[in-house]
Amino acid sequence: MRIGYIRVSTIDQNTELQREAIERANCELIFEDKMTGTKAKRPGLNRLLKKLKPGDTVVVWKLDRLGRSLINLADLLQTFKQKNIKFLSLTEGINTDTSMGRFTFHIMSALAEMERDMIIERTRAGLAVARKKGRIGGRPRKYSQEDWAQMGRLILDGMSRHQVAIIFDVGVSTLYKKFPASQMEKLDDAYTDAYEQAEFNKLPIWEQALEED
DSSP states (O other): OEEEEEEEOSSOOOOHHHHHHHHHTTOSEEEEEEOOSSOOOOHHHHHHHHHOOTTOEEEESSGGGTOSSHHHHHHHHHHHHHTTOEEEETTTTEETTSHHHHHHHHHHHHHHHHHHHHHHHHHHHHHHHHHHTTOSSSSOOOOOHHHHHHHHHHHHTTOOHHHHHHHHTOOHHHHHHHSOGGGHHHHHHHHHHHHHTTOTTTSOHHHHHHHTO
C-alpha cells in the first residue's frame, strides 16, 4: 500500500500542491501535519509510522517534507529499510524500490554519517583552540547562540546529552535545562522551520520555541 505524507511549516500553510502530487501517485492513505506556533507535535507522522507494514511505500512530495536535516532524513530512511518499507520522493524521483533509488539511499546515508562526523570534528577543533586561548577551564565559558543551536541539533539527531556535554565541555544538567526532554518535539518543529529558512544557527531557536507556550 502507498501511504502519502504531507507537511507544511509556519512559513507556507498551503497543502494543495503536495496533495495533488501525492494523489496522482495513487496513495490509498494520506497523513498531514500543519506546523504552527501553538502546535508542536506531528500527529500525522506519528500515525503514519504506526500504520506502516512491511511492503508499504511512504510517498512524499519532496525530501524535506519528511526530515528536517540530512541526518534526520537518513535515520528515517534507515528505519524504513530495516522494516522492509519502501520510500518514494516525487520531486527528486527517488524510489528505494529501484536499484538507482537504493544507490541514492546509500549515498545519502554516507553523506549523513560524514556530516555527523564533521560536526563533531569541527566542534572538537573549536574547543581545542578555545582551550589554548584559555577560554575553557576556570570560569564558565560563554557559549554563543550558534553553539547552543548546534548542541540542540546534535541532541535532536540522536546524540545523548552526555556525549554533547563532553564535546562542548558543558554540564549535562545545563543541557537538560536548555533542552528539556518534555519540550523536544516542540523544539524539533522550531528547528525544522529555521532549517527551511536557511537561518539555522542564527537565532536562539530553543528560547523562541519555549516562549510560545
